[in-house]
Amino acid sequence: MSDTLVSRWKPEKRAQNWKSFATELAALAAVATETAAIAAASVVSGLLYHLVAYGERGDVIGYFQVGTLAASIILISNLFRGEYRLSHFLSFKTHPRRLFQLWNATFACLLVLGFLIKASEDYSRGWLLLYYVTGFGTLLLVRYALVRLVRRAASAGIIATKRIFLIGTPQEVERFTAHFDTSALGIEIVGSSYLSDATLRETAPVRQEELSRDLATVSPHVRHLEPDAIFVLIPWSERDLIDRCVQVLVGLPCEVHIGPDHALQHYSNADLARHGPLASLQLVRAPLSRFDLLQKRVFDFFAAVFALAVAAPFMVVIAILIKLDSPGPVFFRQQRYGFNRKPFPILKFRTMTTLDDGPIVNQATRHDPRITRVGRWLRRLNLDELPQLLNVIRGEMSLVGPRPHAIAHDHEFEKVVDSYACRHNVKPGITGWAQVHGYRGETDTPDKVERRLEYDLFYIENWSLARDVLILFWTVFSATAYRNAF
Incomplete structure (x- = not known):
């Protein structure tokens, strides 16, 4: 392992365009699938309920209207929250809680709206209860299926939510690649550059000189590979080195991230929190909101x-x-x-x-x-x-x-x-x-x-x-x- 740049060849432009297209298509498919499933659950539950309870199919148009309204509320809410970013579909862990809260809010909106326009008497309470249960179950199953599909597509290299370039010491780069399954995260590592060990061991002037020399070789390669983001993998305690890296890399047309410190890997729910102008790293969240x-x-x-x-x-x-x-x-x-x-x-x-x-x-x-x-x-x-x-x-x-x-x-x-x-x-x-x-x-x-x-x-x-x-x-x-x- 040397201190020089180690990177893969630049992918063909056609392949990059295809992955970008596939990623956007997957996001649109997620939107369309959930919207259709919510409306379909309304129609199917309405038909089944009235066929069993009354021996007739009931008002199919009415079921469709309620389902479409529910789907619209969820769609608008999810778009505002950025829920359909494919990075959210790489893990199912947090989805049940968010979906349950959203479904309850959606149903509350439906009930209030029905009361205001005096349409609540047109729909059976038994069917509404059935739709509440089946609608949430359908939404949960669809979201689970979408997460599985996105994870498989990411692992197969069909889609990539982010193409990244790594910069750091050999130890930090090795620790990053060993700890994170980047394919399952929808991340594609397009290249990496190793900083010399002298940047951490020597005195401040030597450190800055070595770092400047290393960074000078990075810019042309990053411009050639065109990643979406650069991850700087340096221990967070090395603030002067991080500042110097950001000063140089900010001139490149991509995101710049400070990679996760190895101590942070013990906190799976760490998040950046903001309180007005005050920013803090939240390591542990309150158990329940x-x-x-x-x-x-x-x-x-x-x-x-x-x-x-x-x-x-x-x-x-x-x-x-x-x-x-x-x-x-x-x-x-x-x-x-x-x-x-x-x-x-x-x-x-x-x-x-x-x-x-x-x-x-x-x-x-x-x-x-x-x-x-x-x-x-x-x-x-x-x-x-x-x-x-x-x-x-x-x-x-x-x-x-x-x-x-x-x-x-x-x-x-x-x-x-x-x-x-x-x-x-x-x-x-x-x-x-x-x-x-x-x-x-x-x-x-x-x-x-x-x-x-x-x-x-x-x-x-x-x-x-x-x-x-x-x-x-x-x-x-x-x-x-x-x-x-x-």
């Missing part, structure tokens, strides 16, 4: 009230069985950490003969003699958690979130796993992502703690209301959610 918190709280409150009303008769029967089975109170209260490590008294049906709540709390084990006969069934069926609906209504817990542990156990686990405290960045839940994947029960080894934490952190980073609904469904109907219940 204020709008997310509002959605989650409204859903938790009304769903918990409904569930409590349905479960009340069963809870009375359970209370009677507990009193008949063993002496002691019906409910078990224990201090646990909630959001931001604020302690609160969690409520459970008593399932054991002991009521531990202090600096030492022994975890329940399989065939634990402290568990009562009724308690064993309550724990196996998750019914001992029903009183926590009151914790949810009071705002201390959520229906879905990381399961809270006894405070004594929290103190132990924090010593085992450094990022354990991140679980307290959201409200704890009656059930959670870890529980429906079978990670419940005794946590007697560091590996079990780490695995449960891994699922909890994934839930926090990828929260959506749709995921909450899915977890609640799995909690009741999935056999995995009852694994390790003892």
Whole structure:
């Protein structure tokens, strides 16, 4: 490896033009596909609903008009947000949350508009509910399919969202190419130039001289290759070198980027934030936005009230069985950490003969003699958690979130796993992502703690209301959610 420019030949102009055309065509195809899918979901759901409910097809034109209006709202919103840039279609991770918020806003606009023009009575509420579900499902499936297609096209070299040229030390260039799968990111590296190691090792005058000599060879090659962007791969601590590179490269007709510092690779959600003229690098985002918190709280409150009303008769029967089975109170209260490590008294049906709540709390084990006969069934069926609906209504817990542990156990686990405290960045839940994947029960080894934490952190980073609904469904109907219940 030398300190001279190492680059590929310049691609043929025809190939570059074809890739540019294919990229633009892919963006237009994404717009057309989503718009058509939203309108089609309206028509199909309307036909099916009226054929099943009334034995006739109903007002097909009306369904099409509603679907077209919904598609127009989403299209305009996405265009303003730059949603159809192909760089957004290289990962599906953030799409469900954004689509769910957009679909809810779109449906709210439809309902308000229908009320204002007095057209809401012309459409069946049953069909509107069906369209709400099928429309979101269709939108999600189409977006997932588009992401898969764009990723495959990028990997095959059919499209390229950005052609880049790398400038940096050999170590930094090697680290960049090893860490990032550029083909999957839709990035094509058209060339690279290695800066000599002297630019980092020597004194300031020598560094500047070496850097100027290296940069002098870059400009003609960049003009020849015509990349979309130049990535300067120099440690961020070398501010004077970065400034000098930018001074020289700003005269070239392409974007200039400071490449990601290797320390930044530990923060997958890092983003540039602006507060007026103040710019900052946001390494960690808040787990949930204020709008997310509002959605989650409204859903938790009304769903918990409904569930409590349905479960009340069963809870009375359970209370009677507990009193008949063993002496002691019906409910078990224990201090646990909630959001931001604020302690609160969690409520459970008593399932054991002991009521531990202090600096030492022994975890329940399989065939634990402290568990009562009724308690064993309550724990196996998750019914001992029903009183926590009151914790949810009071705002201390959520229906879905990381399961809270006894405070004594929290103190132990924090010593085992450094990022354990991140679980307290959201409200704890009656059930959670870890529980429906079978990670419940005794946590007697560091590996079990780490695995449960891994699922909890994934839930926090990828929260959506749709995921909450899915977890609640799995909690009741999935056999995995009852694994390790003892």
